[in-house]
Amino acid sequence: MTDTLVPAPLRQAAPLADGTDAEARPVFAEQRRWLGLTATGWQKILAPIAIGLIVLALWEFIVRQAGIPYYILPGPLRIFTTLIADWGTLSGSLWITLQITGLALLAAVLVGGALSILFTQSKWLEYSLFPYAIVLQVTPIVAIAPLIIIWVNDTLLSLLICAWIVAFFPILSNTILGLNSADHNLINLFQLYGASRWQMLRYLRLPAALPYFLGGLRISGGLALIGAVVAEFVAGSGGTASGLAFRILEAGYQLKIPRMFAALAMVSGAGIVIFLVLSLISHLLLRRWHESAIRREN
Amino acid sequence: MAWAASNAAKTVAATANRPLIVLRGIAKRYSNGTTAVTGLDLDLHAGEFVSLLGPSGCGKSTVLRMIAGLGEPSAGSIDWPTSDHDAHGRPLRDVGFVFQEATLMPWATAQQNVMLPLTLKKVATREAAARAQAALAAVGLDSFRRAYPRELSGGMKMRVSIARALVTEPKVLLLDEPFAALDEITRQKLNDDLLALWAKAGFTVLFVTHSVFESVYLSQRVMVMAARPGRVIADVAIDAPLVRDASFRTSPHYAASCRAVSAKLVEAIAA
Numbered sequence: 001m002t003d004t005l006v007p008a009p010l011r012q013a014a015p016l017a018d019g020t021d022a023e024a025r026p027v028f029a030e031q032r033r034w035l036g037l038t039a040t041g042w043q044k045i046l047a048p049i050a051i052g053l054i055v056l057a058l059w060e061f062i063v064r065q066a067g068i069p070y071y072i073l074p075g076p077l078r079i080f081t082t083l084i085a086d087w088g089t090l091s092g093s094l095w096i097t098l099q100i101t102g103l104a105l106l107a108a109v110l111v112g113g114a115l116s117i118l119f120t121q122s123k124w125l126e127y128s129l130f131p132y133a134i135v136l137q138v139t140p141i142v143a144i145a146p147l148i149i150i151w152v153n154d155t156l157l158s159l160l161i162c163a164w165i166v167a168f169f170p171i172l173s174n175t176i177l178g179l180n181s182a183d184h185n186l187i188n189l190f191q192l193y194g195a196s197r198w199q200m201l202r203y204l205r206l207p208a209a210l211p212y213f214l215g216g217l218r219i220s221g222g223l224a225l226i227g228a229v230v231a232e233f234v235a236g237s238g239g240t241a242s243g244l245a246f247r248i249l250e251a252g253y254q255l256k257i258p259r260m261f262a263a264l265a266m267v268s269g270a271g272i273v274i275f276l277v278l279s280l281i282s283h284l285l286l287r288r289w290h291e292s293a294i295r296r297e298n
Numbered sequence: 299m300a301w302a303a304s305n306a307a308k309t310v311a312a313t314a315n316r317p318l319i320v321l322r323g324i325a326k327r328y329s330n331g332t333t334a335v336t337g338l339d340l341d342l343h344a345g346e347f348v349s350l351l352g353p354s355g356c357g358k359s360t361v362l363r364m365i366a367g368l369g370e371p372s373a374g375s376i377d378w379p380t381s382d383h384d385a386h387g388r389p390l391r392d393v394g395f396v397f398q399e400a401t402l403m404p405w406a407t408a409q410q411n412v413m414l415p416l417t418l419k420k421v422a423t424r425e426a427a428a429r430a431q432a433a434l435a436a437v438g439l440d441s442f443r444r445a446y447p448r449e450l451s452g453g454m455k456m457r458v459s460i461a462r463a464l465v466t467e468p469k470v471l472l473l474d475e476p477f478a479a480l481d482e483i484t485r486q487k488l489n490d491d492l493l494a495l496w497a498k499a500g501f502t503v504l505f506v507t508h509s510v511f512e513s514v515y516l517s518q519r520v521m522v523m524a525a526r527p528g529r530v531i532a533d534v535a536i537d538a539p540l541v542r543d544a545s546f547r548t549s550p551h552y553a554a555s556c557r558a559v560s561a562k563l564v565e566a567i568a569a
């Protein structure tokens with residue numbers, strides 16, 4: 001049984017001036033909470049953790065039972081101890097990979113956002129440039145990364161460019177869609193009050209595009225990490241930068257398989273953290289008004 | 299009631315003068331060849347409450363939008379003889395518009411939504427907020443300033459929409475089937491509240507509807523339109539007292555007016 005509580009603001013608003021249909025306002029039922037989370041909240045956190053633990057235990061069990069040598073497939077415990085032992089080297093590489101990812105994502109937001117605004121202000125610009133954005137998107141990064149690495153002297157910068165190319169398209173196309181999806185009657189209303197182009201953008205198109213932009217951002221966050229890792233794979237040991245991809249390659253050459261897995265686990269972990277952080281940002285920005293961030297009441 | 303008398307006096311005085319809006323020979327053809335409206339004449343006097351009634355597709359919303367300046371007529375003229383004009387000779391239309399849906403910005407609170415017309419006209423934020431609060435209070439939503447549209451019922455959203463249209467204190471309020479999506483009880487309540495606001499503030503109303511009962515209950519004049527192509531076929535005066543309430547709905551006068559307007563609407567549909 002869950003208690004049905006009327007939230008405080010509603011109780012205060014109860015005595016109303018005549019002429020409102022406040023009775024028609026939905027009364028939100030509140031669920032019981034444990035340590036600040038509802039039952040569904042705990043479910044969301046505990047279920048994947050349980051699955052993860054079961055799979056890891058099974059992995060460890062199979063490796064031990066079948067006597068698989070660690071240089072073929074190390075068990076999770078050995079990977080974990082390697083991660084701790086090599087933390088000094090690996091954390092430095094993680095930091096470099098995260099820097100490239102973060103900067104590439106930032107550049108993707110800035111360039112993707114700015115281009116989408118430009119494109120929606122001038123159809124002419126959109127028609128002439130958008131096809132080339134698609135060309136960049138569909139060209140495999142593995143194919144153009146070597147060229148970029150040759151052309152750009154600075155390795156870090158070349159990796160950044162590769163990661164940016166992979167990451168910027170979802171932001172661009174989603175934000176364009178968002179900027180064009182403002183309610184037509186609201187556009188009429190803005191025209192009625194003589195809104196300038198800038199006011200239309202500032203008060204109508206940008207807020208309307210926000211959910212779309214954030215959807216693109218969540219995709220781009222993961223893509224920026226993939227771009228950074230793939231580009232570093234292509235750059236190989238030639239570069240001076242030594243991110244996680246370099247550590248994976250290096251460990252592979254040296255047959256330090258547990259270390260390879262440890263670096264791989266860090267890449268996955270970083271990807272999950274990036275996704276969670278971007279989801280949190282999205283939730284905080286949309287929770288008051290957008291359907292995607294609102295719990296269904298029935 | 300004092301306000302009713304003052305509004306009636308205003309109407310009489312204004313009628314003697316030039317009308318507020320004059321439409322002559324208005325036609326609207328769309329690029330796909332359909333003719334939405336043809337040969338439409340309409341005079342709107344200051345302080346009047348006029349309804350445009352007609353079957354769907356008769357172009358009544360089109361007329362309303364053209365008066366608001368959302369789309370130019372293909373032929374004919376819309377003049378604002380008593381209004382100021384800008385350097386290009388275009389009239390400075392002083393209108394508030396209420397759409398069929400509430401058309402609120404979902405990311406903004408009720409107060410921010412009502413502030414919008416003032417924000418766009420670059421009124422200082424503090425003054426805009428105060429005026430928005432007053433407008434929300436006038437429609438009975440004083441305690442819901444900080445609510446987001448999704449937290450409001452359909453009737454309350456429409457009240458916010460009306461407050462937004464009135465916050466600039468326009469001379470003319472244009473309403474495009476504003477209560478069509480609401481339930482009957484909410485609709486009657488909003489009808490009464492709209493009449494009270496009109497009587498108090500003395501603006502001019504052009505109200506588009508497809509409900510005979512609503513048009514008779516609210517208006518001083520009902521313009522009946524026929525479809526394909528849209529044109530006015532009758533102008534029925536509802537010379538009932540200005541104070542209208544539940545008792546008016548049961549009066550013989552109301553019944554007679556509804557019959558008269560219905561007969562015209564039948565003609566409109568047959569035409």
